[in-house]
Amino acid sequence: MGQIEIRGLSIDYRKPKSDETFTAVENVSLSIEKGSFVTIVGSSGCGKSTLLMAIAGLIPRARGSIQVDGKEVSKPGPDRAMVFQDASLLPWRSVHANVRFGLELQRWTRDDIDERAMRYVRMVGLGAFADYHPHQLSGGMRQRVNIARALAVDPDVLLMDEPFGALDAQTREVMGDELLRIWERDKKTAIFVTHAIDEAIFLGDRVVVMGRNPGHIRDVVDIDLPRPRTAVMLDSPAFVAYRKRLREYIAADMQSLQMVEDVV
Amino acid sequence: MTRLYLRHQTALSALASFAVIILVWQLAVDLGYVKAFFVSTPTRIAAEFMRQLQTGELAANVSVSLFEFVVGLALAVAAGGALGVLASWSRTFEHVLEPFIWFKYSSPTIAFYPIFVAWLGLGEPTIIAIAFLFAVTPIYANTLSGIKHADPDLVRAAQSFGARRRDVFLKIALPGSAPLLIAGLRLAVGRALTGVVAAELFGATAGLGFSIAYYGQKLRTTEMMTSLVVVILLGVVLTQLLASLEARVDFWRTGPGR
Structure with missing residues (x-):
């Protein structure tokens, strides 16, 4: 039994300004081991972010269950922390105060809160930028702050919603390396949503492939590459084979979308 | 060069x-x-x-007008701010207030002057009430809109860390709307000064507006225009003060490097 157990999960969305609902995620079951790094990949609109938000407890579910450490998820909790894609830093707070933010909200005691925030600012390599404000930072630095903020509250599960989605390719690779370096220190359970296939393989112990209409799991691929992962692996035969397999899934999904659009 | x-x-x-x-x-x-x-x-x-x-005439007039201005503005900030916060919490309350705000926007405020004279008599209380009435709408409108339009991405991020309603208000909505609140205050400062001077023209025993009306009636143009210049200077100084405050609070939206 995994640390996170998702069974028969369906999520409905109410269409804005109408009583109609549509199903964003249907009948998803997934078991995630403690300490594993799971990536979720799929084309846009496949419900991968919706699934993550549901695990975070930010959106309600229609059917099924999500359990973390045997407890049913109904709302956000200190056992989970979320890293968002972008624009989720408070622009009026410094780097240090942004990292403090989660600690304040979770009512950590005042004594060590500043020191603890500073420790995580340093951990993501921003020690010299603690007093800077988000508008003075590059996109990559901002996401470091985002990661530090999530890790500072010491969650059991780290949820990441396309955290590097807005970054350029080079920065993205550096951030991936950095994320793994930090993750390997204490191997917290990590769920990482992305639409980039290479990123999903490079980071994950397992890649969950999702398809659309409605969002469902197409396959779960175990990534049998040694850790620590290095850039050299990107060209290894095993990596290339994983990439090919995952691409086919995504391509099929895009094709089915094309057909739907043609019919309409 | x-x-x-x-x-x-x-x-x-x-x-x-x-x-x-x-x-x-x-x-x-x-x-x-x-x-x-x-x-x-x-x-x-x-x-x-x-x-x-x-002779001290200037200091006397300025201090009287400034006192009325400060009290009227403070009342407007307190009432407009409180109503704005309440309206941002409750849609019903916002709708209840709406017709009054609408009347207030579409009517010349000084027309209320005789009513206040009837209620409060000629002089200081009426002048303060008019200044209040002039200044209260921008405070209310900007408070409401600033808090209501808190960035949903930031709210969601806060909620993911278990933020309660009070946290969202104190740590996201309020600091996030600070630039808009200061902008409302800047508008209110100009309007409160207008209210003070206009009300003093009609019925006062001291103050810059009174001085303008008094010398005007006596056809002493130089004295009258001196008070007018002082009013203009006061307005410029107060507005500049607020503009510099605005720049300081708003650094994260207009700051360099963006």
Whole structure:
């Protein structure tokens, strides 16, 4: 039994300004081991972010269950922390105060809160930028702050919603390396949503492939590459084979979308 | 020299046009084209300004007007701010207030003056009430809109860390709307000053508006215009103070490097 157990999960969305609902995620079951790094990949609109938000407890579910450490998820909790894609830093707070933010909200005691925030600012390599404000930072630095903020509250599960989605390719690779370096220190359970296939393989112990209409799991691929992962692996035969397999899934999904659009 | 000129072009142009007007004004009277009785002159106004400064007349008028201004503005900030916060929490409350705000926006505030005289009598309380009425709407409107339009991405991020409603208000909505609140305050400062001076014109025993009306009735143009200049200076100083405060609070939206 995994640390996170998702069974028969369906999520409905109410269409804005109408009583109609549509199903964003249907009948998803997934078991995630403690300490594993799971990536979720799929084309846009496949419900991968919706699934993550549901695990975070930010959106309600229609059917099924999500359990973390045997407890049913109904709302956000200190056992989970979320890293968002972008624009989720408070622009009026410094780097240090942004990292403090989660600690304040979770009512950590005042004594060590500043020191603890500073420790995580340093951990993501921003020690010299603690007093800077988000508008003075590059996109990559901002996401470091985002990661530090999530890790500072010491969650059991780290949820990441396309955290590097807005970054350029080079920065993205550096951030991936950095994320793994930090993750390997204490191997917290990590769920990482992305639409980039290479990123999903490079980071994950397992890649969950999702398809659309409605969002469902197409396959779960175990990534049998040694850790620590290095850039050299990107060209290894095993990596290339994983990439090919995952691409086919995504391509099929895009094709089915094309057909739907043609019919309409 | 050219580069220096370009950098300060707007300021220099403004200063130049101002100097030209002052000069034309002075010469028009000195050369006998216009009678000093109608427009006075910059030199006479400057002399009268010094006289009022020495006799304490200036300080007395300014302090009376400033007191009414501060009290009226403070009441407007308290009431407008509180109503704005309440309206941002409750849609029903916002809708209940809406017709009044709407009336207030579409009617000239000074028309309420006789009602306040009937209720509060001539003088200070009525002047404060008019200043309050002038200033309260921008405070209310900006507070409401600032808090209501808290960035949903930031709210969601806060909620992911278990933020309660109070946390979202204190840590996201309030600091996030600070620039808009200051902008509302800047508008309110200008309007409160307008309210004070307008109300003093009608019924007061001291203050800058009273001084303008008093000397105006006595046809003492220079004295009247001196008070007018003081009102303008006061308005400029107060608005500039708020503008610098605005720049400081708003650094994260307008700051460099973005």
